[in-house]
Amino acid sequence: MTELTDLTIAQARDLLRNRKISAAELAEAHVAAVEGARALNAFVEETPQSARAMAKAADARLANGTAGPLEGIPLGVKDLFCTRDVRTTAASRILENFVPTYESTVTSNLWRDGAVMLGKLNNDEFAMGSSNETSFFGPVVSPWRRKGSNQDIVPGGSSGGSAAAVAARLCLGATGTDTGGSIRQPAAYSGIVGIKPTYGRCSRWGIVAFASSLDQAGPFARTVTDAAILLRSMAGHDPKDTTSVDRAVPDYEAAVGRSIKGMKVGIPKEYRVDGMGADVEALWQRGADWLKESGAEIVAVSLPHTRYALPAYYIVAPAEASSNLARYDGVRYGLREPGRDVIDMYEHTRAAGFGKEVRRRIMIGTYVLSAGYYDAYYLRAQKVRTLIKRDFEQCFAQGVAAILTPTTPSAAFAVGEKSSADPVEMYLNDVFTVTVNMAGLPGLSVPGGLDASGLPLGLQLIGQPFEEETLFALASVIERAAGAFTPEPWWSASGQA
Numbered sequence: 001m002t003e004l005t006d007l008t009i010a011q012a013r014d015l016l017r018n019r020k021i022s023a024a025e026l027a028e029a030h031v032a033a034v035e036g037a038r039a040l041n042a043f044v045e046e047t048p049q050s051a052r053a054m055a056k057a058a059d060a061r062l063a064n065g066t067a068g069p070l071e072g073i074p075l076g077v078k079d080l081f082c083t084r085d086v087r088t089t090a091a092s093r094i095l096e097n098f099v100p101t102y103e104s105t106v107t108s109n110l111w112r113d114g115a116v117m118l119g120k121l122n123n124d125e126f127a128m129g130s131s132n133e134t135s136f137f138g139p140v141v142s143p144w145r146r147k148g149s150n151q152d153i154v155p156g157g158s159s160g161g162s163a164a165a166v167a168a169r170l171c172l173g174a175t176g177t178d179t180g181g182s183i184r185q186p187a188a189y190s191g192i193v194g195i196k197p198t199y200g201r202c203s204r205w206g207i208v209a210f211a212s213s214l215d216q217a218g219p220f221a222r223t224v225t226d227a228a229i230l231l232r233s234m235a236g237h238d239p240k241d242t243t244s245v246d247r248a249v250p251d252y253e254a255a256v257g258r259s260i261k262g263m264k265v266g267i268p269k270e271y272r273v274d275g276m277g278a279d280v281e282a283l284w285q286r287g288a289d290w291l292k293e294s295g296a297e298i299v300a301v302s303l304p305h306t307r308y309a310l311p312a313y314y315i316v317a318p319a320e321a322s323s324n325l326a327r328y329d330g331v332r333y334g335l336r337e338p339g340r341d342v343i344d345m346y347e348h349t350r351a352a353g354f355g356k357e358v359r360r361r362i363m364i365g366t367y368v369l370s371a372g373y374y375d376a377y378y379l380r381a382q383k384v385r386t387l388i389k390r391d392f393e394q395c396f397a398q399g400v401a402a403i404l405t406p407t408t409p410s411a412a413f414a415v416g417e418k419s420s421a422d423p424v425e426m427y428l429n430d431v432f433t434v435t436v437n438m439a440g441l442p443g444l445s446v447p448g449g450l451d452a453s454g455l456p457l458g459l460q461l462i463g464q465p466f467e468e469e470t471l472f473a474l475a476s477v478i479e480r481a482a483g484a485f486t487p488e489p490w491w492s493a494s495g496q497a
Contacts, residue, residue: 004029005169009073009226016062016072023072027055027116030074033170034118039491042165044079044137045087045120054116070233071114076165076174079120080127081107082206090208091135092125094328094335094353104206105238106217113233118171122161125355127182127210130429132160134357139415143168143487147454152415156186163190166220173221173230179214180313181433184445188407188458191447191485193227194220198465199440200245203238211320214437224475228252255469256476261295266400270306276409279451284406287448287459290481301400303391306435308384313434314427315368315381322365389439396464402474405432407445407458442468446475448482456485
């Protein structure tokens with residue numbers, strides 16, 4: 001039954017529809033895979049009984065001809081999405097025992113279309129991190145390792161559990177959220193596909209908020225086609241989310257393999273940053289060559305305010321986080337620590353409930369919103385954000401259909417390798433991804449190759465608002481040229497499972 005976990009979503013969908021396999025068999029294979037890969041720490045909550053029940057219901061619908069688009073497909077859910085009657089923690093102690101009585105819109109859409117939930121996936125606490133090392137439940141370990149090394153590698157963050165689980169064949173796909181690169185960066189580090197759709201394309205209702213003007217849900221999958229299949233189910237208007245856009249959801253899968261002849265693809269000079277590895281530089285050029293060989297026109301473009309994006313992001317995001325996380329005070333739900341009075345209770349609860357990185361970002365955000373500093377920091381950062389958005393608009397106005405960049409400046413690093421004493425070193429991992437969130441644009445990461453140590457590298461495609469179809473068409477060209485990348489399953493043979 002193990003080979004069932006090697007199927008893509010498209011392959012599994014066809015086999016299920018043709019009754020060559022059952023949803024119960026597919027679910028059981030993935031339940032076993034999850035149980036055998038606990039060394040990766042990808043799941044914080046396994047739901048095998050729910051998976052079996054959902055698979056049984058899926059088989060009934062497949063038999064009576066009422067199957068949905070994702071009928072019987074086993075998925076993992078990032079632990080930032082509220083799931084009814086299933087613990088949702090945001091990987092934080094402050095929500096360690098929180099069990100929602102409601103379901104997020106995105107996961108509701110997936111269950112509506114017949115998907116099967118395997119469990120909740122680990123992530124950086126409240127999505128604040130680039131390596132999945134800030135989780136209350138401990139770091140996620142990537143299924144990848146450097147050649148000749150047994151050192152644990154990070155899967156990226158904040159959606160590290162999602163990326164690791166998909167790459168390790170524990171689920172056929174997974175949900176993620178992306179505030180500054182938290183889908184695209186772990187997808188690149190883990191050798192899989194991840195897309196952050198246009199802001200407003202997927203509902204944020206029922207997702208634990210980090211930075212409300214930047215957060216966006218999206219899928220992880222092992223192929224471009226699978227990512228397109230998942231996004232079609234996840235996307236859509238939601239009247240419960242005022243930022244949700246009311247426009248039809250296209251058939252993204254139909255865009256995969258579409259001709260890119262004549263498309264203008266921009267190469268921004270500002271993304272050639274100091275410290276970018278030679279492997280990354282070479283991959284970027286190969287990616288441009290692959291697109292050119294398929295008929296695209298490669299043009300040089302300029303995004304002059306890119307250099308200010310990272311510092312502006314790390315003002316805007318913590319400011320919004322400071323506001324959003326003010327609700328966790330121990331009064332209505334979550335952790336409550338005793339205190340002499342209500343203020344003392346607030347202080348003890350938040351000090352005990354939040355991890356170091358979350359406390360750091362709350363303090364930064366509170367500082368930049370405080371009297372005397374609001375204009376100097378937050379207001380100025382928002383002005384920079386407007387300029388970043390305008391750079392992209394001017395670029396697209398010149399006929400550029402999409403922009404090609406590296407996803408990350410390097411391959412993944414080892415667990416504990418980046419110094420916690422210097423958070424800026426960690427923040428620099430997002431240098432190529434934060435601009436997309438600041439401008440509200442769609443961005444997709446597709447595997448492009450391996451570095452000299454055998455770790456995956458990704459290429460990022462940035463598109464115009466609500467032009468995800470263009471990204472799928474371009475990404476499928478890169479995918480065909482680059483091929484697929486699979487880690488050796490060291491975790492199942494280690495004796496730790």
